[in-house]
Amino acid sequence: MSGPIRQPSRTPTLADVAAAAGVSLSTASLAFSGNKPVSEATRGRVLSAAGSLGYTGPNPLARNLRQGRSGVVGIAVGPLSTAFRDPAALPMMDAVSQVLEDEGLGLLLMGDSAEHARLPLDAVIYQICGQETWAAYDDLVARGVPLVVVEGPAWPGATFIDIDHRRGAAEVATHLHDLGHRRVATLTLQESHPQREREAGLREVFPDAVRIGRCVSDLTAAQELTSAFLSEPTDVTAVVCQSDVQAAAVVIEARRRGLTVPDDLSVAGFDGVPTPWLDLELTTVVQPFAEKGRATATAALHRIEGEAVDDVVLPVTLHVGASTGRVST
């Protein structure tokens, strides 16, 4: 048997393996991919040839080019530190990564900038809540990369996964109204689709709720706004927040000022995330995080396959905890 002189430094390719096993390149490929049947004997020879050559399997880059897929889905989350500071991001991402992993796909973190848009991504998930423009959007759309937007702005060409913000907000508002509250305040997020929907739901019940202020879902920021609000006299008996972190901040700040929750002030959150460091179970609107993540990932998978995908709106559930109570007469 004769062949080219082997350069010891070069890593072996499938062609080397095929030659060593005495089969054609295509057969060797089939032995690894299993895309068409190969006799047991042949597969054995190919694999053992691979073993003795130190071949570690088909080069993923080559496979990617040929198949036109990278096996990677991008997820735009903004700056990591802020994206993940919100505990609501985790359980959802967890579900996303789980579904993708089951399909052998990887999840790539994309920042807010357009830097990553030139990486080979099979699809992109956008869940930068509270931001309505995105530098990478045009580029991705032009390249035909499927886009799945979570609770996001209505961008043409994207698939939407959302929760029923409006109904959730209305339910928590109704709950407070049933408890006798008439004067409520609300802590809001940045102007965004979820915020607009939730505010609409709230105002179905309390048309003239007072706005304490806007801030992201951050304990310190929310606490500062609350502090400013509570330092003035007010007849408000309940505060409706847009996240459990905000709600916790209100609870902490109210207590710091000698108020009792819920006797002096009722507080409601949103999300339904664990807050073990708070010795009080929050009344909140529970999101189906896992389901949202699965729906998102599944939508991405279908769009990668080129299938049409319907938008999804998931229901939410009111969870009554110990942070809301009947208004004291």
Add this chain to the structure above:
Amino acid sequence: MSGPIRQPSRTPTLADVAAAAGVSLSTASLAFSGNKPVSEATRGRVLSAAGSLGYTGPNPLARNLRQGRSGVVGIAVGPLSTAFRDPAALPMMDAVSQVLEDEGLGLLLMGDSAEHARLPLDAVIYQICGQETWAAYDDLVARGVPLVVVEGPAWPGATFIDIDHRRGAAEVATHLHDLGHRRVATLTLQESHPQREREAGLREVFPDAVRIGRCVSDLTAAQELTSAFLSEPTDVTAVVCQSDVQAAAVVIEARRRGLTVPDDLSVAGFDGVPTPWLDLELTTVVQPFAEKGRATATAALHRIEGEAVDDVVLPVTLHVGASTGRVST
């Protein structure tokens, strides 16, 4: 000018652009990559040809194959929900992603399993603290993928980024000893390199510190262990924890049992992460998270370039807060 009949559905390639611009394929490539000079006139013609054809730039998959790089670095963090529940993970990852993004590289989240090991990764960062084996390790090493291990097990072929656990632990122990403490307890992490080092540091000062128990850096888990420990009578005057989250749990549980921190019990943490929901500044060992992340990413970059990289051990700083005090006589 004649050419092949254009199939309207096919997305244009660089060859199409070159033909339309009347230049060679190689020149068109140069016009986009800028790897060699191209006259301004030519570049203009190429770019405008690209524009009118709807060409969105060189196909990343093809570029990747040719260059033998994917532009993606994997980071093994274990199950997302547990990995990111620890607030210490974020600032570091943030620095990692920042450095990589500046180089145009993406960051791909790898789970604990070996599923993702077959994706095309230029390097892999391993920071699953508390786990000493990894399903994907052999595969990655066989494929020659550079590996950077953060505070991790001593794996051959990997570059190590670490902090001076031992000295940090010794410093906090010395601090407590200086305050008069003689009987201390410790809450430990799973058996792992950082835990062994920190324990060694602690025992330099308190050779027979009591072990309360082992748990991950989770508030609820730590609180349960502490609860069990404090339910028995003890002469311990200080508790040394391996994370600020653990320390916060000890503070919360001690207070729940009517103890005052630090008067009745001193508590020390590790990491130096913000705990705004705790109305007490923890005494802790502050890690240089950002620097650790930058060192990690930089090491990965250098190893991708094929350069030799030295291991790194970063110093830590004792921060004295309000959770430790002089032992009451």
Add this chain to the structure above:
DNA sequence: GGCTACCATCGAATCGATTCGATCGAAACG
């Protein structure tokens, strides 16, 4: 004017697989 340098451009090789269609035997069938 002849020589060297250099810049822009081009043709061809290359990266490492997957996959389509063809071929070749052997088994199944009537």
Add this chain to the structure above:
DNA sequence: CGTTTCGATCGAATCGATTCGATGGTAGCC
């Protein structure tokens, strides 16, 4: 026994760029 069918294998085309070495023309220099 001739024909059909099926499974295994192979050759060749293909995915879409990057890059090496060569070429030709122009400018600089003595």
